[in-house]
Amino acid sequence: MNFSAEPALQLQNVTRRYGKVVAVNNVSLAAAQGECLVIVGPSGCGKTTLLRLIAGLDVQDEGSIKIQNRIVSGKGVFVPPEKRRVGLVFQDYALFPHMTIARNVAFGLHGRSKADVQRRVYEMLEMVHLAHMADRYPHELSGGERQRVALARALAPQPDILLLDEPFSSLDAGLRTAMREQLQSLLKEINITTFFVTHDQEEALLLGNRVAVVNQGRIEQIGTPEQVFHQPATHFVAEFFGYTVFISGRATADGLETELGFLPQRLSLDSGAEVNILVRPDDLTVYPDETGQAYIARTGFQGMHCMYQIALPSGRTIYSLMPHTRIYAPGTRVRVELHPGHDLVCFRNGRAVTDVGRGEGVEEIENRR
Numbered sequence: 001m002n003f004s005a006e007p008a009l010q011l012q013n014v015t016r017r018y019g020k021v022v023a024v025n026n027v028s029l030a031a032a033q034g035e036c037l038v039i040v041g042p043s044g045c046g047k048t049t050l051l052r053l054i055a056g057l058d059v060q061d062e063g064s065i066k067i068q069n070r071i072v073s074g075k076g077v078f079v080p081p082e083k084r085r086v087g088l089v090f091q092d093y094a095l096f097p098h099m100t101i102a103r104n105v106a107f108g109l110h111g112r113s114k115a116d117v118q119r120r121v122y123e124m125l126e127m128v129h130l131a132h133m134a135d136r137y138p139h140e141l142s143g144g145e146r147q148r149v150a151l152a153r154a155l156a157p158q159p160d161i162l163l164l165d166e167p168f169s170s171l172d173a174g175l176r177t178a179m180r181e182q183l184q185s186l187l188k189e190i191n192i193t194t195f196f197v198t199h200d201q202e203e204a205l206l207l208g209n210r211v212a213v214v215n216q217g218r219i220e221q222i223g224t225p226e227q228v229f230h231q232p233a234t235h236f237v238a239e240f241f242g243y244t245v246f247i248s249g250r251a252t253a254d255g256l257e258t259e260l261g262f263l264p265q266r267l268s269l270d271s272g273a274e275v276n277i278l279v280r281p282d283d284l285t286v287y288p289d290e291t292g293q294a295y296i297a298r299t300g301f302q303g304m305h306c307m308y309q310i311a312l313p314s315g316r317t318i319y320s321l322m323p324h325t326r327i328y329a330p331g332t333r334v335r336v337e338l339h340p341g342h343d344l345v346c347f348r349n350g351r352a353v354t355d356v357g358r359g360e361g362v363e364e365i366e367n368r369r
């Protein structure tokens with residue numbers, strides 16, 4: 001990744017409306033050369049529209065898009081998709097069914113000698129470990145293999161940017177994990193700038209060098225996976241990353257009073273100030289206790305872990321992730337202890353209180369890949 005050079009991809013104040021729907025709302029972002037920028041958000045938030053605007057399959061109403069410092073859309077310019085030097089991979093592979101795998105991969109290779117095309121196709125199929133299947137047709141491949149062909153086809157013409165739209169969402173869970181790992185290695189190997197769209201938070205955190213969380217056409221927050229997870233700027237971002245609950249707390253000179261006990265975490269707020277505290281399932285532990293005021297409402301056995309849904313006396317529901325060796329039945333009375341091992345993020349009026357966040361106890365990760 002090269003953050004010092006001109007960005008490989010740049011969007012400036014991009015807006016796209018469909019009638020009254022503002023699908024993309026004044027989005028500005030930049031991706032560095034070699035960076036994998038993941039766009040994540042709920043269904044309908046505008047992810048695919050953003051990707052289609054970059055690809056040239058749609059046109060924004062306002063703003064401009066640059067690829068390798070050249071305007072491709074905006075300010076009276078529109079470069080057609082085939083001249084943008086972008087590679088596209090969609091969820092449904094979009095392979096040509098009547099062509100062999102080799103011919104599919106060769107599809108975008110224009111103006112080259114036959115020998116050169118053959119060499120490049122072979123190189124690409126080797127890269128995705130499918131050279132031995134070059135003469136097969138798409139229907140003779142598994143879903144994962146087809147998606148690897150789609151990737152090879154997108155990369156064959158050496159695009160400046162790779163655009164991926166939910167590429168693994170039609171694969172089963174095991175294959176999806178394997179494909180994510182393979183893509184991660186591949187992107188590192190070829191150092192291509194990647195714009196990756198997904199609604200899957202786990203996929204976003206795993207694959208992104210940075211992650212942009214989108215809500216109703218706007219970017220709520222953009223940062224490293226660790227930043228968006230540990231330092232969510234808004235309630236929306238905090239809630240997006242799974243099983244999040246907020247409990248209320250009150251600032252004191254020594255820490256925070258909460259319905260789950262006292263937290264020795266100081267905020268620079270006046271004593272008595274009310275906050276909402278972000279609590280994730282790994283921040284608390286449950287212990288069976290007949291005198292406990294809380295009880296297990298649901299036992300979600302997941303193999304390696306158990307996700308408990310716990311009803312608190314206040315009527316609030318919280319979650320606790322426990323090892324598979326501790327299985328308690330629904331209805332069990334429990335004591336709940338909050339000991340996160342790091343500062344918890346606190347919110348006022350939907351926004352994080354600025355002097356907490358990453359907090360004590362969370363180590364900085366360098367060179368995450």
Ligand SMILES: Nc1ncnc2c1ncn2[C@@H]1O[C@H](COP(=O)(O)OP(=O)(O)OP(=O)(O)O)[C@@H](O)[C@H]1O
Pocket residue numbers: 018021022023041042043044045046047048049050199
């Ligand atoms: N061609 C279109 N005409 C009218 N409205 C559209 C069109 N394309 C998208 N929209 C609307 O724009 C909004 C953003 O759609 P988009 O497909 O970008 O969302 P998304 O985040 O990719 O969703 P998903 O995860 O479900 O694919 C939605 O409200 C959608 O209904």
